[in-house]
Amino acid sequence: MLDFVQAVSDGVLFGATYALIGIGFTLVFGVMHKINMAYAAASIGAAYAGLLLLQVMAGAPPWAVFACAFLAGGLLGWLVYLACFHFIPLSHPLATLMSTVGMLLLIDEVVVHATDGMPQSYPAMFDDVMLHAGEFTLRGDLLLVFGVCVVAMACLLALLYRTRLGLATRAVSQQPVAAQLCGIQVARVNAMTFVVTGLLGGLAGAMIGASVGTLSPLLSGPLTVKGLIVTVIGGLGSIPGAIVAGLLVGGFENVFQLYRGVTERDLYVMLLLFVFLVFRPGGIFAARAGRD
Amino acid sequence: MKKLALAVALAFAAGGALAQEKTVRISGFGAKTGPVRSFGINSEAAMQAAADVINKGGGVKLADGSKAKIVVDFYDDACNAEQGISVIRRIAGTDALVAIGPTCSNVAEPLFGILQKKVDDKTDTGLQFPVFTDVAIKVGLAKISEWAFRNVPNEMTMYSSLFYWLRQKYPDLKTVWGGVEEDFAHSRATWHVVMKDRANANNFQVLGESKWLLADTNFATQVREMKKANADIIAISAHPFSMCGALKEMQRQGVKPKVLVGLTSSSSLETLQGCAKQAQGMIIPTSFAPVTKEAKFAAEQTAKYKGAADLHSMAAWENMFILKQVMESEKISGDKSQVQADRRKIRDGLAKLKVTKGLLGDTKRTDDREADKPYLFVQAKGSEWVVLHNPL
Numbered sequence: 107m108l109d110f111v112q113a114v115s116d117g118v119l120f121g122a123t124y125a126l127i128g129i130g131f132t133l134v135f136g137v138m139h140k141i142n143m144a145y146a147a148a149s150i151g152a153a154y155a156g157l158l159l160l161q162v163m164a165g166a167p168p169w170a171v172f173a174c175a176f177l178a179g180g181l182l183g184w185l186v187y188l189a190c191f192h193f194i195p196l197s198h199p200l201a202t203l204m205s206t207v208g209m210l211l212l213i214d215e216v217v218v219h220a221t222d223g224m225p226q227s228y229p230a231m232f233d234d235v236m237l238h239a240g241e242f243t244l245r246g247d248l249l250l251v252f253g254v255c256v257v258a259m260a261c262l263l264a265l266l267y268r269t270r271l272g273l274a275t276r277a278v279s280q281q282p283v284a285a286q287l288c289g290i291q292v293a294r295v296n297a298m299t300f301v302v303t304g305l306l307g308g309l310a311g312a313m314i315g316a317s318v319g320t321l322s323p324l325l326s327g328p329l330t331v332k333g334l335i336v337t338v339i340g341g342l343g344s345i346p347g348a349i350v351a352g353l354l355v356g357g358f359e360n361v362f363q364l365y366r367g368v369t370e371r372d373l374y375v376m377l378l379l380f381v382f383l384v385f386r387p388g389g390i391f392a393a394r395a396g397r398d
Numbered sequence: 399m400k401k402l403a404l405a406v407a408l409a410f411a412a413g414g415a416l417a418q419e420k421t422v423r424i425s426g427f428g429a430k431t432g433p434v435r436s437f438g439i440n441s442e443a444a445m446q447a448a449a450d451v452i453n454k455g456g457g458v459k460l461a462d463g464s465k466a467k468i469v470v471d472f473y474d475d476a477c478n479a480e481q482g483i484s485v486i487r488r489i490a491g492t493d494a495l496v497a498i499g500p501t502c503s504n505v506a507e508p509l510f511g512i513l514q515k516k517v518d519d520k521t522d523t524g525l526q527f528p529v530f531t532d533v534a535i536k537v538g539l540a541k542i543s544e545w546a547f548r549n550v551p552n553e554m555t556m557y558s559s560l561f562y563w564l565r566q567k568y569p570d571l572k573t574v575w576g577g578v579e580e581d582f583a584h585s586r587a588t589w590h591v592v593m594k595d596r597a598n599a600n601n602f603q604v605l606g607e608s609k610w611l612l613a614d615t616n617f618a619t620q621v622r623e624m625k626k627a628n629a630d631i632i633a634i635s636a637h638p639f640s641m642c643g644a645l646k647e648m649q650r651q652g653v654k655p656k657v658l659v660g661l662t663s664s665s666s667l668e669t670l671q672g673c674a675k676q677a678q679g680m681i682i683p684t685s686f687a688p689v690t691k692e693a694k695f696a697a698e699q700t701a702k703y704k705g706a707a708d709l710h711s712m713a714a715w716e717n718m719f720i721l722k723q724v725m726e727s728e729k730i731s732g733d734k735s736q737v738q739a740d741r742r743k744i745r746d747g748l749a750k751l752k753v754t755k756g757l758l759g760d761t762k763r764t765d766d767r768e769a770d771k772p773y774l775f776v777q778a779k780g781s782e783w784v785v786l787h788n789p790l
Contacts, residue, residue: 109622116618215431223435225639225672236650245618245650314615319646320672322639324433324613363619368609369580 108241113360119248120317121356122255126310127329128336128348129262130303136343137279137299140202144186144209145307146329151213152179152304153311153321157226168229168316172254175312176305182213183304187297210330217323225322228315251313258309259349265302266345275299279343335375339382341389350390420466420732422458422740424449424721425494426714427485428501428533430474433639436668436706437501437533441714442472443705444696445498448718451699458722461729468722477502482509490527493734495725496744497529498717501710503536503583506546513543517745526738528745530721532714535662536584537591540767547748547767549713549720553592553662556683556773559789561600563775564631564657571656575629576607577620577644579636585661589635593659597633605629612640617647625653633659634680638666642673649676657681665776665783666708677778685771686712686757687785693757712757720754759790 130145156175159166190205235246266272277285278295286292314329315321336355340347355375362374382389426445430438449468452458457465473489475482482505489497500506514524524543531540531548540546564571574597578589589607597604605627608620621644624632632648632655634641641664648654658680660669665682686709688694696715697707705711724747730740751763762770777786 112622113619116616120616120618218432218435222439223433224668225642227642227672227674233646233650236652243651247650318615318643320639320642322433322613324639325615328613328615360616360619368611368614368620 109364110361112242113364114357115242115244116248117357117360118353119245119252119356120360121353122252123310123314123317123352124329124332124336124356125349125352126255126258126306126313127333128340128352129259129345130307130310131333131337132340132343132345132348133262133299133303133306135337136345137275138191138196138296140191140196141206141334142186142190142300142303143203143206143330144190144213145206145303146333147210147213147326148182148186148304149179149307149311150314150321150323150326150329151217151311152176152182152308153228153315154217154221154226155182156308156312156315157228157321160229168231171229172309172312172316175315176308179308179311180301180305183300183302183307184297186304187300191296191300192293210326214323214326221323223323225320228312228319228321230316230319233316233319248317251317254309254313258306259345262302262306263345271295271298335379337389338379339389341391344389344391347389347391420460420464421469422466422725422730422732423469423471423492423494424718425489425492425497426470426472427475427482427489427497427499428472429477430472431476432478434477434501434637436666437710438472438474440700440705440708440711441499441501441532442470443703444700444707444711444715445470445472445718446703447696447699447705448715452718452722458730458732459726460732462731464732466732468718473499475500475502475505477505479505479508482506483512486512486525486527486529490525493737495528495730495737495740496721497527498532498714498721499529499534500531501533503534503539503587506531506534506539507536507542507583510539510542510546513545515543517544526741528741528748530717530748532717533710534584535710536587538766538768544749544767545745549717549754549761549769549771551662551683551685551709551771551773552768553588553683554596555770556662556685557588557592557596558599559773560659560681560683560775561596561602563787563789564659565600565602568630568657571630572603573627573629574602574604574631574633575624575627575655576604577624577632577634577636577641578607578609579612579640580609581611582637584663585635585637588661589633593633593635597631602631610636610640610644612637614640614643617644618651620644621647621651621653624648625651629655631655631657631659634664635661636664637661638664638668638672641669642676645673645676662709666710667706670778670781670783674778674781678780680778681775681786682777682783683773684776684783685709685773687774687776687783689774689785689788690758696757716754716756716761720748720751723754724748724751 155178156171159174232246237244336351340351363371428438457467473485535550579585660682665684728743728747758772774788775786776783
């Protein structure tokens with residue numbers, strides 16, 4: 107029983123990073139009804155960019171590296187928007203999808219060329235802290251990651267529901283034509299959505315780097331798949347759905363690994379996705395309205 | 399006017415000499431994109447550096463007594479089997495006499511499969527092109543084709559020796575637990591076929607293993623298994639990224655084995671860059687360390703081409719000199735119209751070799767076209783790998 111509880115808690119804590127990646131996918135989909143396949147790669151790219159700070163300022167504290175990754179994420183988000191969405195006709199559904207796939211490969215390869223594919227040690231906070239309750243343990247750094255993710259999600263929800271930008275974003279998401287008639291600049295809102303999701307992605311990348319302790323370009327592929335699974339299970343376009351699904355997938359993944367081993371783990375996660383697609387195709391929190 | 403005429407005459411003479419300069423092409427191939435890009439970069443640098451040294455010494459002596467310079471080119475297979483097969487077909491379409499590569503065992507295995515299995519088998523239309531592998535290390539691959547040769551360390555011998563040495567040096571150690579990257583051909587085979595077997599053969603009790611995947615990010619469950627097992631020795635058969643993730647998790651959970659053993663491929667700069675602190679004390683058998691005059695020279699020359707010297711890249715360096723020796727002993731023509739005949743001579747020459755000169759000493763060649771290379775044990779100390787023991 108202890109093993110089960112331990113696996114669930116480890117998985118749920120780590121699942122917070124999946125939730126952040128899932129939010130990025132879902133927010134862009136919610137606003138533009140497009141999938142940004144480059145999101146996880148850009149998040150990892152931003153985490154790498156955070157490491158540049160250590161080259162300029164050796165011994166910089168981990169929080170400064172995270173902040174640098176956060177800002178780099180925003181910049182990368184804007185660049186992805188410009189390259190893959192702004193100049194490409196949005197009416198062609200495959201055009202933006204393929205351009206983001208291309209961007210995924212490009213970002214990955216830039217990282218590979220910059221680092222020769224070598225894993226890079228990533229700073230962490232509280233990585234030597236382990237909370238004990240009998241034999242049950244909780245990693246201090248994962249608790250921090252979880253906390254940061256929760257705060258980031260809360261900030262995002264506040265941005266969406268308490269600010270004019272959030273109002274405009276929701277308006278564009280629900281009725282873009284009506285939003286435009288009300289004077290909202292749709293292209294600007296779309297760009298801001300990418301910057302905001304980019305910032306979130308930068309943070310997610312940094313948190314993933316901190317929790318693993320090492321960064322590698324190998325990460326972006328599996329994270330893209332996990333992000334998409336989280337988005338579908340949570341419900342396309344639903345932020346609360348992405349949060350719940352991220353934690354759910356993290357927890358389930360660890361439980362499957364505990365009982366069925368690492369080689370079968372991903373099969374069961376895919377089976378979980380399949381079950382949702384068959385019995386609840388809209389996900390846990392299916393969006394009530396979309397773009398007309 | 400006289401000076402101008404002289405200059406023109408000299409220029410023509412030099413041009414004529416250049417036109418007459420013979421060349422032989424050796425193609426390298428390996429991963430130069432993707433997460434294992436560093437392997438390809440290092441192999442290419444070692445090949446270029448070795449060619450440079452050979453060419454400065456006059457080049458390769460041909461059958462007619464003339465000398466030819468070695469030309470090296472390098473192709474990217476991205477550690478991808480389809481791309482690797484496409485690359486070798488492309489190389490075979492050029493005037494290259496032999497290829498050195500690939501980086502990854504998952505490329506080498508299918509690639510050797512498209513080569514002719516038995517020489518002179520008229521019913522087999524497989525590619526008749528010699529491949530001399532420097533990096534792909536999974537046990538026993540060269541037997542797939544008689545055109546495949548490898549100069550990679552024999553892990554069976556190395557880990558046998560390592561566990562024997564551990565048994566002698568630490569008689570109190572009894573148990574072993576494995577950590578294995580299950581989805582990578584080399585690491586998987588090394589644990590299941592080599593390390594586990596050799597540990598058992600040296601009277602260690604293998605308690606079990608924890609498995610993870612190459613791109614895994616969470617090692618908590620696996621390390622808890624290790625902690626529960628409380629083995630004296632933990633042997634990790636994984637490449638640097640996932641190994642570093644596991645080592646960092648071991649540190650968090652306070653898992654401190656008495657001895658930590660690593661995978662041959664991880665005795666590299668990558669591991670120290672990713673997790674030097676956590677890898678401290680790790681022991682790895684390797685076929686390269688800059689301990690001899692020749693090895694130091696090879697490392698210095700390779701560094702000039704911005705490559706790092708390790709057990710893989712230095713095998714590429716050795717391959718270049720072995721091929722020079724074979725080309726000369728088999729008296730290749732170097733004539734572009736005789737490319738296939740020269741390739742066959744190189745294949746036959748490689749097959750005849752019983753001993754080759756390596757950077758750490760003589761390498762024995764086996765009947766199944768593999769190498770039995772000299773090796774030593776290195777240990778992670780500070781920010782470098784230092785020689786711990788030389789068993790030979």
